[in-house]
Structure formats: structure tokens, C-alpha cells
Amino acid sequence: MVRDFWLTSRISWRSPIRRRAAAFASWLLPCAELFLPVTPARAREPQFALSIPAGPIGGSLSALSQATGASVGMAGALPQFHAPPLRGSMGVAAALRRLLAGSGWRAVQVGASAYRIERAPQTARRPATPEAREPAEAIVPGPPLTPDIVVTGQKRALLLQDVAMSVSIVPLDGQVSSRFATSSRDLSLSVEGLAVTNLGPGRNRQFIRGVADSPFNGPSQSTVAVQLDEVRITFDAPDPDIRLVDMERVEILKGPQGPLYGSGALGGIYHMVSRKPDLTATSGSMRIISEAVEHGSPGAGGEAVLNLPLVADSLAVRGVGYVTRSGGWIDNLGRNRNANVTQSSGGRLAARWQPDPDWTIDLSGVVQNMNSKDSQYVTASDETVHRNARVPEPTDNDFKSAAATIQGRIGAFDLLATTSYVDHRVGYQLDSSDASEQFGLRGQSTYRDDRKYTILNHELRLSPAGSSLWLAGLSFMQARSHNEASMSSAMTTVAVESLDRKITEFAAFGELTMPLIAAVKATAGARLFRSIAEDEAVEQAGGSSDRIVKTFLSPSLAVSWTPGKRSILYLRYARGLRPGGLAPLGQSVSRRFDSDELGTFDLGIRHTLPGSSLSLGASLFHTSWSHIQSDYLLPNGLISTRNAGKGRIYGIETTAEWRPLTGVTLSAGGSYLHARLVSTEAGLEVDDRRLPIAPDATGRLAAQYDFALGSWATSLSAQANYVGRSRLTFDENLDREMGNYTTASLAAFLRRNRVTIGARIDNLLDVKGDSFAFGNPFSIARAPQYTPLRPRTFTLSLARTW
Template sequence: MASRQRAIFPNSWALRSSLALTAIVCASPNVEAREAARLDIAASDLPQAIAELARQAGVSIGSNTSLPAIRTQRIRGTIGVAEALRRLLGPAGLVARQVGSTAWRIERSAQAVRPSPTPPPTPSALAPEVQAPPIVVTAAKQEQSLASAPFAVAVVVPDERSGGLAQAVLGSTWLASNVEGLALTGLGPGRNRMFVRGVADSPFNGASQSTVAILLDEARLTYAAPDPDVRLVDVERVELLKGPQGSLYGTGALGGIYQIRTRRPDLDSASFAAETGAENVWHGGLGGSASAVVNLPLRRDRMALRVLGYGAVEPGWIDTGDRRDANETRLWGARATLRTALGDAWLADATGFVQFLNSRDTQYVYAPTERARPAQLPEPHDNDLRHAALRVERRGGQIGIHLTSAMTWHDVADKLDATVGAQGFGLPDPGRLNDARSYRVWDNEARLDGQWGGMRWLAGAAYLDATQSRDLLLNARASTATISLGTEKRNSSDAALFGQMSMPLGQGLEATVGGRLFRSSTELTRAGRASAGLDDRRRTNVTPSASLSWQPRDGRLFFVRYGSAFRQGGLGAGSAQPMVLEGDELRTIEAGWREMLGSRGQFDLGGYFSDWDHLQSDALGTDGLVGTVDAGRARIVGAEASVDFRPVVGWRLQAGAIFQSALLIRNDLGIELDDRRLPVVPRYTVRGSLSHDWMLGPIPFSAQADARYLGPARLSFDPVLDRRAGNLLETRLFLGARLGRLALGVVTSNPLGLEANTFALGNPLRVIASRQYIPQKPRSIALSVRLLEFP
């Protein structure tokens, strides 16, 4: 086979990236002056028109009031920002005031704000709710209002949905309880795999590329690693883009995109916010968390730094022998972003981010409803993430330019008790299996977008290089003897050109077509006890997408979309000559209805059908080690609905449900299957949340009740490991109050003290010999105190 030699030097990444981006910026022509920019803003709803004006003129436009979804007229020509805002806002009774050289704030006009002839309300009266600003989605690589986005996406704002939980404990598990279609394995923080809409290949952390890409501000964090459980501190929103996204994000994005959008530095004003919390688990340990955020303008309107830090101790509740609450988790993280306004509508953001997570032990037991197990060796877990990114963009003029380069270093280490299940490896008295994995991801993209007539378009080029290595080492229990159970190194690269165009067809119809031409290559070297393998493969292909949407009126959207994605194959498990596996191919067609209910909320309804061929699955061998197999062909059919509704002032109802059938319709495993369901994902999930805000004298109070029911799920295709999970109810209660700039909260999780089995795997070496159960976290109570951002 053909071979290549290539090295990526971390110390040269920043130099290469900064030189390339600097050259592009310096070579770009100046944009028209903001006082008279060349604008071409298509007729649309007001929120979308404002977002497009901000993009084309390179300014920031905020609002202290609601923006009605009224239709706007087209604006075209060399027009000042003030005049464009006057034309857009006048019919709505709104005006814009300039608050900085590049910043504007929308307010109600003096004529629209008339004194009320009625007496002022008493201090105990609750003020009417103000409609939230329109939600702008960016996961599809173009800013677009949620009301007109022709694809399935969930947007979660942690500040609105946290229910009193401290930000340092909010992660992907919490987010999964607030959206439809997102499922995780239950191994514990830093160990879980993430799946969207039933696209689940295995519960085991093998070598296969993840089916969900995790991004931080458009830069890829993971490629084949487990979910790092990034905590949602100082996060503006999380966007979950559902369905295959190969046309925009390349190989591996079979299930969807999980994108974290952080708050950007404020160039104009300094601010500070902090939070602390404490938690007590019934029959468990004590924990706590803290976080702080500082925004510092270094040069007004030109440069600002936003820095944050956080830490948490998450209490354990599993006793192992005489070690009480052994599964405690500790983590800390920090992030810093330096924003520089380079002039002529150019912005540069340099970001550094780290998170270090350590769990003292695993959280499985050997009997249902138990929270204790016999004495065995500790099984600690480490998950260390380091990330650096440089982003330069120009938002003014006819064409927007977006340049991103990012590098991620991710190290994951597990130690498993091998006193049971490892006797066949030839080491007398085996003690512990050390599983060390290292991941490196270098992600680069250059993208242009804009409007041409009434059409919106984007075009770009991308290059990604991902390296992963794994070492398995078995140690003796009573001596220094060791034996290697295998090493593996995989280098994957993806070079691509991509584009997308949206064309209005009249009468509220719009067609969108897109595609990605990619060249993917993978080099895999494996050395094991009894076998070795070398694989070097390349593939050139196109992953298309298309959608048709209809907006019969403002705030109502119907759409149909087709999407596809590809995942590169690898080496199969087993013999001295491992099988070379074909790459996964997944195609989905979906339909949706999105109804914006003005200040009352929104409603979403969708259905999907997916065809998944050459499903690569990480399977457990008879020796207790994980290898990859081609499971065959799967079909996934599902429907989901969600509603966010405010029936009256002070009350809010949020609910959702998903029902799906994910089945293997062609079995290539070589074993007879009585149950053809795909692993991990529950057959259905139903959630609901009811919150109420009220005034008691001068003090605002809040209360919230959350519940989610997860239906039946299974562990694995293998009949020997066909362990059941799911059928569990999760509940949470919250009460909070606000005293000036302090927000106080108390949260009770699992107040009913339920003891269902959430997952059926903890240690793959032992799982064949004895059943394993991961119980629900016991009843807990958490307190939080938040100092809201000021001034």
C-alpha cells in the first residue's frame, strides 16, 4: 500500500496559522466607510434584516425591546447605517441610537412610548414579559433567524434553562435533558459517547470516528474522542444541528453537530460576574463549584480581553469496599479570548481554553438498585483538553469573510480492574489494564458568504488533520511485570471545497442546495499480541444536501430537507489479517414545521427517515478488548415535537417528545439476532418543564419543576451483552430569588429517590462474567449564589 510521512508540530501551528490569516487580511481591500456602506438587504422579517445589516455594515446592533416579526422592504444602494436603521425600524415604532463607533442600540421611539393614564403598578405586581430578541442560528455556517432556518436545530440558552444549577456543573448530560434527539452513554463524565437522532453505533469507546462533531465557536474539539463534557460557563447558547451534516462539516458528521457558542469580549465596557455553589448527595458525598468571568477593554472600541475560570467537585455516591463515595469527580477549566477590531470591519479573536477532569473511580455496581459493590481496585479516569484557536472575519460590505484555524490536544486515560476477565492474556496474576489515548485535531477553514440579488450563498475551503493513538498495557497485581495488549495509531485528513446557495422562488418558497467535494485519507497502523495491520486508504467523493422551505406568513415555516454524510472505514477486529472495512454512508430525508408564537414562544414538529449502510460498530471481543466490525445496514425512522409556551405573564411551559425506531435491516455480524435495535438510544423520550415567576413585595421569585422519562434501551448488538437499560424517570425542583445583583437558588434533583438502571456497562473486562448496572444518582440538594454581571 502507498505510504506517506507527515508530522504536525504543535509549536509551529500558531505561527503557520497566524501568518496565513495575516496575509489574507493584509491583502484584502478596504470595505466602504460605515457612514455610507454598499448594502443589499433582501425583503425579510425585521430580526433577520437587522442581523443582515449588522453583517454587511460591520457593526453591532443590540436591542432593549422586542423586535416584531414584521416584513421589511428591500434596501439596496450606498446608504448610511443610520438611514438603513431608520427605514427598517420606522414601521415598527422603533429607533436606533449610536452608543459606540461600531455599536447601535434599538429602542422604542418617544412617540411609541406614551404615558399610561392608569396608576403605576404596586411593587408586588409582576412586570409584563418582554419578548426575547430573535434567535440567530450559526451552526449552518450562516447567520439566520431560527424562524426561517430550513433544518432541524435545537437552541438552548443556559442562562434561561439552567433551573438554578451552577454553570460549572452544566455539561452535555444536562443539555441532553433539555432537547429532543440527543442521547449519551452512562459511563460518567468524560467517558460518554454522544449520539443524535438514533445514529448510534456502539456503547464502547473504540477507535471509530465519533458520529457527532463537537465544536467550540466553529472550531472542532473532537474527532474520535469521547465527549469531554465541556462545562457551559459564560456560554451564550448551544446549537444542536440534527441529522447528517456532511455537506458543511465533512466526514464523520453522521448524526449532527453539537456547537458551543461562547460570549465574545465587549470592546466598550468592563464587567465582572461570579458564582458559587454547594451540593449534598443523600448517602453520598459533599461537593461544590465556583466560577468567575472578567471582561476588560484594553483599548476602547479596539481591543478587549474576556477571561474566565471555573472548578467543581462533583460528589460520589458509589461505595467500593471500605472506600466510600468512590466515584467523586473533580474538574477545573479556564478560557481567555482576546478580541481586536482591526479596522474596516475586520475582527480578530484569539482563544485559549483548557479543561482538566479527573474521576476517582467508576460508577457501576453488580446488582440493581444497589449503590455499593465489593472491594476491587480503583478505576480512575482522566480527561484533559487543551485548545487554541485564531479567528479573523470581516462582516462589512457585499461579502463576508471568515477565517478559522484551531488546534486541540486531548488526552484520555482509564485504568480498569483486570483481576477478572484478563487471565487469557498470558500474564500471571493480572491486576490493572491501563488504557491511554491521545488525540490531536488541527481544523482550518476559509469561508465567504453574502447575497447576490435575492440569493444567499456561501463558499469555502477546509482542511482537517486528526491524529489518534492508543496504548493498552496490562500490569501484574503483585509484581512489576507488564505486557502490551496492543498499540494503534491513526492519522486522518480531510481536504474539501464546499458551498451552498438559497434561492427565493416566490410566494414564500425558498430552495437551498449545497455540497462538499472532499478528499479523505486515513493511515492506520496496529500492533497487537497476535496480529498486526496496516491500512492506507483515500477516497474522493461528494456529499450533497438540499432543502425546500415555505413561509406562508411571518413566523410559520414548513420545510423538507435531504442530507448525507460519510465516515472513513478502518481495520476490523480479529485475526492475523484484519478485514478492511468499508466506510459508513448515511442519507436522511426529513420534514419539519416551525411556528413562532411571538412573545408566547415557539412550536416545532418534525419527522425523519435515515438509511445507514456499512455501519461500523465497536464491538467487544471474547477477550474483553474492543474492535471494530461492519454491522450491516440500518434504518432509522422517527418523529419529534417540542413546545416553548408562555400562556400568561409569569408562567412558562416547555415540553418535548421523540419516538424512533432504529433497526438493523441487514445483519453482517455473522451472528443470529433476535433483537435488531441499535444500541444505547431509547425508543422514546418525553420531557416537561413548568416555571413560574412572581413578586413577593420588592423581591422577584422563581420556581421550576422538570421531569423527563427515558424509554427502553439496550446495550449492544451481541446477544451475550443484550443488557437492558432505560425506563427511568428524572425529576428536578428549583426555587430561586433575586436580591439586587445576587441570584440565589436551591435545587433538589431526584426528589423521589428513584433507583432505576441508567446504563449497563462499566468495565468491559468484567461485563461478560457478571452483569453491571449504573444506578440513578441519589436524591441531592444544591445551593447556588450568583453575582450577576455588572456594571
């Protein structure tokens, strides 16, 4: 499920399912109680370290929501009065009582973290005595509230209803549908416009709204920037596929994000937001997972999270660790079965120090190692999971990052300074026997590719305290990549290529929101940056080097109309670009590929009907893309880069969510995309050359039913996805079709006190389909290649929190 715009995803079924759920629970629930005894004691309300200045009540409530994640709302307009400051550690209810004290209003809890503002009853109050205790507020049933969603992908906390661009939010904390979402491919089924290749774990590329240049992992910069909190973790590397454990949410910002993120980010931003250390309470969780893949091998895994305050209300650490083994399902005939087993292990460690209420220092580190024992493509058809493989094709993906962020208040301004470093290494092996002769080898040969990517980033940002009207910043980034490739036979090893690339960027950026007329405002942004690209290539034919220095300006402008708190109509235009570079092993006269530029118009609307029972969203977009940088296959199977020409993209996305009954949520989404290469770099018009990877149409239907099964809180959900047709590449020789399939999944979660039991079935009907028409560059010209969908998979989990 995805929370698109301000949509809240809760999900699914009606009461006839209860009988089957009860039968399932009759034997599963006692097992949980046997191994994980639970206590009926109610956990105390979480405490938060708050520092909210005095000001209008509306701003104070927004700041409280941002700091705690609580939802606070009311029917009609908020009252207008001045709220007192909040300083110290307290729960949400206590904070609301202080903010509303003496105002004639009160907050009534209507959900686990939702509160409704209403008139306080006019009752006589007796004088307080030292012995008197404040009575606990009763939880009064009321209509569900749509919580305010905070977006941080624009480098400051903004309420989503104020964001004049297309954004999708996937909540990962407490949402049923996302509890087994561990990768970007899982999330792509819940986000309109997000497409992900399927070369294999740790080797995939992401594309948003058809801004796709190539399915191959060449030297060109990614069109989607992957961000973890304040850290940019990709530049020209594939998606490291960080496991989504103990994450709050993922934000997908659609359209060019050059003004805030610099070069690349032509299609948008994939922003992961982790849970931060809690300064007030010790907590933790453990989860055990097991899976069974039909026609394949079993898998298992475990996750653990520990939050530990070291100094009350001042210093805390939070650690995450996980180990998983995903079962394989591709059989190599005559060699081994279920060859494509993937093992992952990793963790995150974060520390937060708050020396005083106005300043926070965050330190964090991430380590993840991912190893796949073999590739996952076949050559016969997408109906089979068998292939004849001469040699194994393993992949190794090792990722490390470290970051430090300081943020606080200086006078009337909020300051944020962050420094991060990423070390990402990807190595893989391929059967290159079909290309042996082109490299002077005979018979069976193996190709080995080892890559190292590093990113060093410093950024300084300034904004007005308690306001998001403007933002200004300076940044420095240096991205390096080194690639060593060789080919070996029984007696000989040949060095194929060595490529070094360094991109250095200095930038000044900013964004400003200005009111125009009633309920209409404009948001303008710009980034001025200087890019220095240095390339050096060493190949069989010799060596070469290049240096390109350019100064760019990336602008954006949005106009929005917000007639009410839950409605926005916006029109946004933004530009983005990627610097040029040196093409390795190019066959053209010029070895250089030029910078490409992209501009997008986005017209969108988001609206929630009175009562918050129905929410709707739609977006129309048009993109013009010149000098497209594209990685392409040479006749010998190696990958180079060129400017392919001019592209044009237009499309529409729609989303809807409806809560017709208590506990029932229905949601749907769909997209249509027309993405074409319209002319070559020489200006020659071409016919029906589709831009790669992105399907022409997608559809999503989901439902969830939340109810009580005895003493267990139960959620049942179902989801169906249609993935339309797409093409592998606009190269005439490899213009293979893929996609055009429908999958379904079912899930059930039962929770009581601190125990949660989960069960899920993916690819419920065991649908066959080609998810990616590529696997090996050295043999794809000889025969089609297919990547079959993962067969029906059963997953069970048992979790305990404390």
C-alpha cells in the same frame, strides 16, 4: 428548558408557591445582602461596536439583532424603507433611534432586551437647543415578544425561522433552567433526540436521533461532531465535556451535516457558542456553588468571569476560570465510600481585536483537566450504590485547544479564515482480573489505557456581504490518535496493543439558497473531499498497517415554505459518511473495516400562533444506514471495530410552548424512535436488533413562573423527564436493557440588582434506575452491570456580577 426552533423558554409555577418562597427567602436573602452588598444604581445600557451598512430596514434590524442579541419585532409586516448606515459604539436603543429616524416609526422597549416597532405619535416638536436634552424613552408595558434566534451552526449567522432543518437551541445566558446545566448529559434532558452514554465524566459519547453505533470507546469515529465556536474539538475521541460556563447557548443540529462538516457528523452537530469579549465595558461575575448528594459526599465549586477592554472599542480580553468537586455516591465495600468523586478545573481566555469596523480578529484558548477517582457502575442491581471492587478505576481527561479567527469584508464579500489545534488526552485504569489468564497473567491484574487525540484544522469561507444566500469554502483537517494499552499483575506487565491512526481531509464545500415561487425556496449543499486514512497497529500477535484513500461527495437538499415570519414547513435530505480503517485485534479474515454511509429524510414544521403565546414544532424523519461501523467487545475484553450491517431508523419529535398568563410558561416535548439493525454485513436478516443507547421514547414537561417577591425578581421552575427503554448493543451476548425511568427537578432563583441566589433539587424523588448497563469490559460477560442514577442532589449557588 430548551428553546426548540424559535421557542422561548421561561417557566413555571402559580401563586400558591409564593408563601413558601417567601419563607425560604426570609432567611436566605439577608445572608446574601450581608456578604454581597448591592447598589440600587441602574447599570448603564451595554454598548456595542456596530458596523451595519445602509440597506432595507428589515436587513438592518436583523443585523442589529445578530450583533447585540436584542429582539426587535412588530405586529404585521415591517415597513419598507431604506435605513442609514450604523458605525460606532452605541446601545440598542440609540441604534434603533438612528435606524428609524425620520421614518415615522419608533422602537418601544417592552423587555430587558426586547423592542416593538410601532407608529411614532404625530406631535409637534420644538426646535432643539444646545441646552435641550433628549428625554429618555419610557418603558411601555406590552405583550411579550418572541425574540429572533440566530443560529451559527451552519457556519454563518441565520435567523432560525429561515433554517430548513431540525435544530434545538439551549440558551445558557439568563435562562433559569440552564443555570446549573454544566455538561452534555444535563442538556440531554432538555433536547429531544440527544442521548448520552454514562460511562463517566470525560468518557461519554453523544448520539442524535438513534444514529448510534456502539456504547464502547473504540477507534471508530464519533457520529456527532462536538464544536466550540469555530473549532471542531472531537473526531474519534469521547466528549471532552467542556464545562458550560459563560456560554451563550448550545445549538444541536439534527441529521447528517456532511456538506458543511465533512466526515463523521452522521447524527448531527453539538455546537457550543461562547460569549465573546466586549470591546466597550469592563464587567465580571463570580459564583460559589455547593452541593449535597443523598447517600453520598458533598461537593463545591467556584466560577469567575472577567471582561476587560484594553483599548476602547478596539481591543478586549475575556477570561473564564472554574474549579469544582462533584460528590461521589458509589461505595466500594471494604475499601472506601463515595469513591466516584470527580474534580474539574479549567478556563478559557479569549482576545478580540477590531482594528476597524469591518474587521475582527479573535484568539482563544481552552484548558480543562477532569479527574474521576473511580468508576460509577455496580454489579448487584440498579437499586443499590454498592459494589465489591478489587482495585480503583480512575479516569483522567485533559483537554487543550487554541484557535485564531479573522473575519471581515472585502468589497462585496464577507471573508472568514480560521485555524485551530486540539490536544486531548484520556487515560483510565480498569480491573482486568477476570481476563488475566487470556494474557498470560495470574491472579489480580490491572489494565491501563492511554490515548492522545489531536486535530489540526484550517478553513476559509466566503459569503456575500449582508446576506446568507450562499456560502463557499475550503478546508484542511488532520486528525491523529495514538493508543497505548498494557496489562500488569504483581510481577509482570504486558503490552496489549499500540495503535496509531491519521486521517487527512482536503475539502471544498458550499451551500446555496434559491427562491422558487412565492414563499418557497430551495437550499442545496455539497462537500467534495478527499480522505486519506493511515493506520498502524502493533499487538501481541504482531503488527500491521493500512492506507485507504477515497474521494467522497456529501450532498444535501432542502425545500421550505415560509408563509409568514413565524411559520416554516420544510423537507430536507442529507448524506454523511465516515472513512474506513484498520480494525485493531480483529478476528475476521479481513482486518479492514469499510466506510459507512447514511442518508436521512426530515419533514418538519414550526409554527407560532398570533400573539406568540403558543409555539409548536414537529418533525418526522427516516434514516437508512449502510455498512455500520461498530466497536465491539472481543472475548478477552478488548475492543475492535467491524462493519455490522445495515440499519434503518424512523421517528417523530414534537415540542410545544405555551404562555397562558404573564410570567407563566409551560413547555413539553416528546420523541418516539424505531432504530434497528435490519441485516448483517453478509446480508442476513435479523430480528429486533435495536441500535444501541438511544431510548425508544422520551417525554419532557416543564413549567416556570416569573414574578416579583418584594424587590427580588424570582423564578420558580419544575421539570419532569421520562427516559424510555434502550439496549446496550445489538450484540446477542450483550443485549442488555436499560432506561425506563422518570426523574423530576425543582429550581428557584432570586435576583436583585447584581446578586443572584439559586437553589435546585435534582432527582427530586430519589428514583432508582439503570442509566447505562456497562462499566467494565473485562467482567461484563460474567455478570450484568448497572450505572445507577445519581441520587437526590441539592445545589445552592450565590453569584455576584459587576
